[in-house]
Amino acid sequence: xxxxxxxxxxxxxxxxxxxxxxxxxxxxxxxxxxxxxxxxxxxxxxxxxxxxxxxxxxxxxxxxxxxxxxxxxxxxxxxxxxxxxxxxxxxxxxxxxxxxxxxxxxxxxxxxxxxxxxxxxxxxxxxxxxxxxxxxxxxxxxxxxxxxxxxxxxxxxxxxxxxxxxxxxxxxxxxxxxxxxxxxx
Numbered sequence: 001x002x003x004x005x006x007x008x009x010x011x012x013x014x015x016x017x018x019x020x021x022x023x024x025x026x027x028x029x030x031x032x033x034x035x036x037x038x039x040x041x042x043x044x045x046x047x048x049x050x051x052x053x054x055x056x057x058x059x060x061x062x063x064x065x066x067x068x069x070x071x072x073x074x075x076x077x078x079x080x081x082x083x084x085x086x087x088x089x090x091x092x093x094x095x096x097x098x099x100x101x102x103x104x105x106x107x108x109x110x111x112x113x114x115x116x117x118x119x120x121x122x123x124x125x126x127x128x129x130x131x132x133x134x135x136x137x138x139x140x141x142x143x144x145x146x147x148x149x150x151x152x153x154x155x156x157x158x159x160x161x162x163x164x165x166x167x168x169x170x171x172x173x174x175x176x177x178x179x180x181x182x183x184x185x
Contacts, residue, residue, distance in 0.1 A: 029103060031102075031139045033140070038146045060093045060103055115176050117173075
């Protein structure tokens with residue numbers, strides 16, 4: 001055989017040996033951070049993607065679970081518990097991604113980067129700064145621009161008499177998410 005055929009045969013043999021020894025990097029999946037002011041819309045989208053996406057899907061909720069007080073009431077998880085939970089779930093998500101899965105992160109650390117609704121003390125700002133940057137960026141960030149859920153009124157007079165403060169707060173939350181989306185990679 002000619003020189004070109006010999007080179008192809010040698011290259012094919014070399015490629016087969018590389019493949020047999022698993023020297024290529026493992027299959028890569030995709031990681032997505034899903035952000036939205038409306039948790040119901042976010043969950044519905046994540047479930048729909050899980051049913052229809054061509055890769056297997058893993059749903060990871062990054063937020064730390066609340067802790068129980070001695071009197072039985074729930075309290076917000078502390079700083080270190082939240083930090084450790086985020087690191088553990090991110091590491092597990094990386095493992096699932098290396099298996100070739102789509103990993104959807106809910107309550108990603110970017111939620112801590114939202115502009116606060118009211119002024120917070122310096123220690124609170126530092127806490128938000130650390131938690132908001134505690135894990136690397138995902139492959140893709142999706143910020144849903146959904147209208148806040150409407151509150152039902154019983155009558156037109158009731159709707160005109162009382163402004164809906166919850167709808168106003170939800171609308172400002174939506175604006176804060178849109179503002180955050182401008183600063184994310």
